[in-house]
Amino acid sequence: MRAADALCEALNAEGVKHVFGIPGGASLPLYDALYDASFEHVQVRxxxxxGHAAEGYAKASGKVGVAFATSGPGATNLVTAIADAHMDSVxxxxxxxxxxxxxxxxxxxxxxxxTGITMPIVKHSFLVTDPAQIPDYIHKAFHIAKSGRPGPVLVDIPQDLSRMEIDYEPITGAPKLPGYQPNTEGNIKQIRIAAKALANSRRPVLYAGGGVINADASxxxxxxAASDRFPVTCTLMGLGAFPAPDEQWLGMLGMHGTRTANYSMDEADLIVAIxxxxxxxxxxxxxxxxxxAKFVHIDIDPAEISKNVPAHIPIVGDVKKVLPKLTGEYRALAADSSRLDEWWRRIEGWREQYPLHYEDTTDQEIKPQRMVEEMYRATGGDAIITSDVGQHQMWAAQxxxxxxxxxxxNSGGLGTMGFGLPAAIGAKVAMPDEQVVCLAGDGSLIMVCQEFATAAANDLDVKVFLMNNGHFGMVRQWQELFWDERYKSVEMGPxxxxxKLAEAFGWTGILCDSKDELAGAMKSALETEGPVLLDVRVTPxxxxxxxxxxxxxxxxxVG
Amino acid sequence: MAESGTQDLLDLDELRAENGLTGRRHLLSLLVENRPGVLARIAGLFSRRGFNIDTLAVGPTEDPDISRVTLTVDGAVHPIDQVTKQLHKLVNVIKIRDMEPDKTVAREMALFRINAAADNRAEIIEFTQIFRAHIVDVSRRSITVEVTGTTEKIDSFERMVRPHGLIEMARTGEVAIVRARPES
Structure with a gap:
């Protein structure tokens, strides 16, 4: 069998249903094989x-996302997405x-x-030197990408090798990787010590990140959390891992987190990082x-433990396996729950004193926070939301x-502007029955606006709600607050x-610049068939x- | 203390966390897959994470598919634990051993080309004998000496000959192997 066809067979064997990419000279044999492949290739622009579509696909579905590119500039154009996937463990x-x-x-x-360029930003990479390696490398690439701490794996295939004939035999069983054996169970002794620490803690906080979502451990x-009214906060990447409507939810923590979450971390005596x-x-x-605080740190990647903050009780393992054990051990201790009463009074005090708030306008001007609230209502709080990077991303998180x-x-670690639209495309391909809405910033969207064509060409029903403030808003905010209002290159200008741009690509375009019309505009955008751009003019x-x-x-x- | 369900106390104040700095030099022995690019991955990891490699030696092992990388890192500056954990994340790194000094045989080899005019030639030869080193090349103006031993021995040889005019020095970096246990 031709090696390129064996590649497709191997992808098929890994359960691939969709890949994203653009062809080119060095990938001609691969695309010739894709002609007959049983999975679908989504041609992007x-x-x-x-790369971002593959990430969106993976994040929405939990399956491995796949992207193709040709050599040289095709491959270097992937670099940002590879770095993004590395930072956010996609x-x-x-x-x-x-x-x-x-x-x-x-x-x-x-x-x-x-392979050289991407070495610091991949979980692993393979440069094919013998066409017979291709099925084995694909098998290994999928195993590495999805097991342990997930991440991006690159397979680089020289054009002449993909044209050669090889003996293809489907590969089954675990790949042979002597240097790669993630520890998933967690040390039970450490888990017991953590349970005791929790039982003796009077001001505990559970601090959960994207690892909980990656592990499907919500x-x-x-x-x-339910085993004893433990307060829970999540990182930007962990949002959704714990239901925000729950009364034990403190809100997101961190730079734009709630005061309640951040003050709780500040006063906690025990933090369980998950x-x-x-x-x-x-x-x-x-x-x-x-x-x-003392720190319990649960992570599947041992190198994360004590990297930034020294852990008192390190636990290496898959949180999906560790958490039930910790819950069981904790319950067995039958700790007196009333020890947390005072902590909750403190937390309730912060909640009352410092709710998230903004000053709404009295006229028709739309505040960006209001736009997100309206979007929450319009989608029933149950859409797949993608975002770019900046103020709108933080408001969405809040x-x-x-x-x-x-x-x-969203793109948390690398903070990649322009992530939202292609990620929405990937998410929609993965989850065609879900409502997918990209909350975009105008600074970000213009970086990837060619992808309107991808959505139109593939009849992808994605909605883009553009929070249009005419600025690189977060940078503008920093220049205002920390750089003496010396605004430089933050206005988007004309x-x-x-x-019209949306319409030029075959989308429906809707403009909204008044508060009274916002709910209706969103409703009609969501109800219109096919891709829709809703341009919402917000406070600049x-x-x-x-x-x-x-x-x-x-x-x-502050603030 | 780690029995399931027991009620004995654990005082949070007694919990300690290590900062990972050991204050001494560590010799790490890595077994890695013998493939192109593996050394680049290791070197790249060190530079990306801001770790400094003091010495590095690479060579084959008894198994042709596996190479050994021996490197030394200053544990006073870098948390060794973090260095080894990051190295473990490289898929091609099969095994890492943080060599314990008293259970390790470690040797380094060095070549010194030393100024050796008539008036100090005898002294250089004497140092060579004292250090059980070998003269491997000689010319009218210089002598080249091969020294094998511990890093400390090579350091002290260097200190002895430097005042005579050290023209050039090449050191391999340490290689090491675990000391066999005494037969019982």
């Missing part, structure tokens, strides 16, 4: 979007064409050392982060009260006519609060 496989083996190292046309997190990595957006000033996992797809210079200024401590929140 820029390779970066193929199970993805990237397959790139490479120039012919006799051209490698000669600076051949469209040659780029993509139910297990809820069980632990699939979270103490990012600087969470800790603020590290030396003043949670100064009274005001769209995610109740379920895999409903909030924006495109977004409605609203700031996102509350906020821990960069390098400050949680108790120094």
């Amino acid at each position: 820029h390779e970066q979007a193929a 199970p993805t496989v990237f397959i790139t064409g490479q120039v012919r083996t006799d051209l490698i190292g000669t600076d051949g046309f469209q040659e780029a050392d993509v 139910e297990e997190l809820r069980e632990l 699939g979270a990595r103490f990012d600087d957006r969470i800790t603020g000033k590290l030396s003043e982060f949670a100064p009274r 005001y769209y009260h995610f109740a379920k996992p895999r409903r909030w797809l 924006s495109p006519d977004w409605v 210079n609203e700031n996102c609060y509350p906020m821990i200024p960069a390098g400050a401590a949680a108790r120094d929140m």
Whole structure:
């Protein structure tokens, strides 16, 4: 069998239903094989979007997302998406064409050392040197991408090798990877010590991250929280892992988290970190982060434990397996729940004193927070929401009260503007029966607006709700607050006519610039068949609060 | 203390967390898959995470599919635990051993080309004998000496000959192997 066909067979064997990509010279044999493949190829308009679509696909469905690109610029265009998938631990496989083996190292046309370029931002990569390796490498790539701490795996295939004939035999069973054996169980002794620490804690907080969602462990997190009224906060990546309507929910923590969540971390005596990595957006000033707390840190990646914050009780394992054990051990201790009464009184006090709030306008001007609230109502709080990066992303995190996992797809670690639209496309391909809405920023959307064509060409019913404030709003906010209002290159200037732009791509475009019409505009956007762009003009210079200024401590929140 | 369901107390104040700094030099012995790019991954990891490699030696092992990488890292500057855990994340790294000094045989080899005019030639030769080193090349103006031993031995040889004019020095970095246990 031709190696390129064996590649498709191997992808098929891994259960692949969709891939995203753009063809090119070095991937011609691969695309010739795709002609007969049993899975679908979604042709995007820029390779970066193929990568983000694969991420959106993976985040929404939990399956491995796959993107194809050709050599050289095709492969380098994938780099941002690969880095994004690495930072947010998204199970993805990237397959790139490479120039012919006799051209490698000669600076051949469209040659780029993509395995070298991506080395620091992949979980692993394979450069094919023998066509017979291809099925084995694909099998290994999928195993590595989705097991342990998920992440991106790159497979680079020289053009001449993919044209060769090989003996293809389907591969079954676990791949042979002597240097890769993630520990998933968690040390039971450590788990028992953690349970005792919880039982002796008077001010505990459960701090959950994206790892809970990756592990599909939301139910297990809820069980632990329910075992004794433990307060729960989530990171940006963890939103949806714990239902926001729950009364034990403190709100998101971190730079734009709630005061209740951040003050709780500040005063906690025990913090149980679950699939979270103490990012600087969470800790603020590290030396003043949670100064009274001892830390239990549960993570499948041992290198995350004690990386930023030294753990007192480290537990390496899959949170889906560790949490039920911890819950069981804790319940067996039959701790006196009344010890938490005072802690809850304290928390309730913060809740009352510092709810999330903004000042709404008295005229027709639309505040961005109001837009998110309206969007929450219009979608019944149950859509898959993707976002770009910036103020709108933070407002969505604050005001769209995610109740379920895999409903909030955004770029947290890398902070990639332009993530939202291609991720929405990927999510819609993965979950065609779900309502998928991209909450976009105008600064971000224009970076990927070519992808309107992808949605139109593939009849993908995605909705883009554009929070149009005419600025790179978050940067503008920082220039206002921390750089003496010396505004530089943050105004978008003459924006495109977004409605016309959408229509030019075959979308429906709707403009909304008055508060009274907002709910109706959203309703009609959601009810209109096919892709719709809703351009919502919001207050141009609203700031996102509350906020821990960069390098400050949680108790120094402003706004 | 770790029995299931027992009620004995655990005082949170007694919990301690390590910062990971050991204050000494660590010799890490890595078994890695013998494949192109593996060394680049290791070196890249060190530079990306801001870890500094003091010495590095790479070579084959008894198994042709496996290479050994021996490297030394300063545990006073870098948390060794974090270094080894990051290295473990590399799929091609099969095994890492943080060599315990008293259970390890470690050796380094070095070549020194030393100024050796008539008036100090005898002294250089004497040092060579004292250090059980070998003269491997000689010319009218210089002598090249091969020294094998512990890093400390090579350091002290260097200190001895440097005042005479050290023209060039090449050191391999340490390689190490676990000491066999005494036969019982």
